[in-house]
Amino acid sequence: xxxxxxxxxxRLVTYLRVLTxxxxxxxxxxxxxxxxxxxxxxxxxxxxxxxxxxxFGTRGSGYTVATxxxxxxxxxxxxxxxxxxxxxxxxxxxxxxxxxNFGAYDFVLRGAFDVDPDKVGMAAGRLTVQxxxxxxxxxxxxxxxxAFLTVPGAAAQAAADTLVAAGVRGxxxxxxxxxxxxxxxxxxxxxxxxxxxxxxxxxxxLPAASVDVEA
Ligand code: NAD
Numbered sequence: 001x002x003x004x005x006x007x008x009x010x011r012l013v014t015y016l017r018v019l020t021x022x023x024x025x026x027x028x029x030x031x032x033x034x035x036x037x038x039x040x041x042x043x044x045x046x047x048x049x050x051x052x053x054x055x056f057g058t059r060g061s062g063y064t065v066a067t068x069x070x071x072x073x074x075x076x077x078x079x080x081x082x083x084x085x086x087x088x089x090x091x092x093x094x095x096x097x098x099x100x101n102f103g104a105y106d107f108v109l110r111g112a113f114d115v116d117p118d119k120v121g122m123a124a125g126r127l128t129v130q131x132x133x134x135x136x137x138x139x140x141x142x143x144x145x146x147a148f149l150t151v152p153g154a155a156a157q158a159a160a161d162t163l164v165a166a167g168v169r170g171x172x173x174x175x176x177x178x179x180x181x182x183x184x185x186x187x188x189x190x191x192x193x194x195x196x197x198x199x200x201x202x203x204x205x206l207p208a209a210s211v212d213v214e215a
Contacts, residue, residue, distance in 0.1 A: 004075070008049050012072055014039045015046065019069040031062035045146075078106045083144045085111035085168070086157050088151035089119045089129045092174055096148055097124035110142035112133065115155075131157070136166040146170035153177040 004012070018038045022030055032043040032050075039046070050068070053075045073079055086093045086105050097112055112124035113132045122129045130138065138144065147168050151159045156175035164185050165173060171187045173179050179187050 004052050008052055009076070011039065011041055011045070011049050012053070012076060014041075014080075016069065016072045016076065019065055019072065022065050023069055028065055028074070029062050030065055030068075035063070035190055039182070080106075082107045082146055083110040083142045084108065085113060085135065085139065085144045085147040086162060087113045087135070087147055087149050088130065088155075089114040089122070089124055090150065090174075093148070093150040096125060096150065097127060100125070105148075105149075111138040113138075132162060135162060139163075139166040139168060144168060146172065149175055149179070150174045151175055189203075 006120070015035060017031070018035060024040075032046040035041075035103050036043045036046040041049075050063075054071060080097065086096055089097070089112050093112065094113070097109060102109060109125060109127060112127045112129045113135050114120060114129050115132050117131075119129050120131045144166075145168060147163050147170070149156060149159060149163070153175045154177075156173065156177040156179055160171055160173070160179045160181060164181055169185050171179065171181065171185070173187050173189050174191075176191070179189075181187055
């Protein structure tokens with residue numbers, strides 16, 4: 001099982017993106033300074049993060065882009081294509097299904113599910129929305145390992161339970177609910193509204209000491 005700290009994994013993903021775009025423009029070597037600059041990290045952080053994955057590069061001459069890209073893909077489990085499902089084909093689910101570029105990131109949509117009879121049978125990108133009751137079969141047939149969860153908060157736990165029972169081991173949860181899953185299943189919560197709230201604090205929030213919470 002993976003054991004690299006989550007924050008480090010987040011930066012490895014960013015380094016991989018930088019390396020992929022460098023490789024696409026024919027760059028063969030990169031220094032930790034340049035990688036850090038392009039990834040928004042320091043050279044020290046880059047060297048420290050990469051040291052958690054193995055020994056790469058030589059002092060003074062940097063990293064071979066192709067080798068480092070291949071090794072990061074291996075560490076991140078991106079040496080295979082991941083079939084993904086969407087559960088909840090409302091506004092967000094449809095927007096995700098319409099995104100044409102998952103393939104460029106090693107993910108491919110293989111199932112779109114809803115419980116609303118009006119949604120079942122609708123087009124969703126290249127897929128057709130199926131009823132949630134068909135999910136276990138599709139997960140088996142397509143080898144789906146991960147899912148976007150884009151149902152209302154009140155439906156999220158039950159839908160997550162359906163996914164877990166079908167064998168899905170990774171859930172990207174957009175619903176504003178805490179999802180409980182058994183060991184061996186991983187939930188990542190996505191909350192861009194919370195991101196806006198953090199920006200609100202950064203742009204117009206008050207210093208903590210000036211807020212009187214007792215009053
Ligand atoms: P929506 O109401 O347009 O769509 C929800 C869909 O889920 C509907 O099609 C509904 O039929 C379906 N559904 C309900 N129960 C289901 C179940 N058990 N199994 C399968 N499908 C089911 O909602 P939306 O605007 O697309 O938002 C989806 C979710 O994302 C909501 O929980 C919303 O709060 C959340 N959201 C999160 C963020 C964020 O920042 N993370 C931003 C916007 C919306």
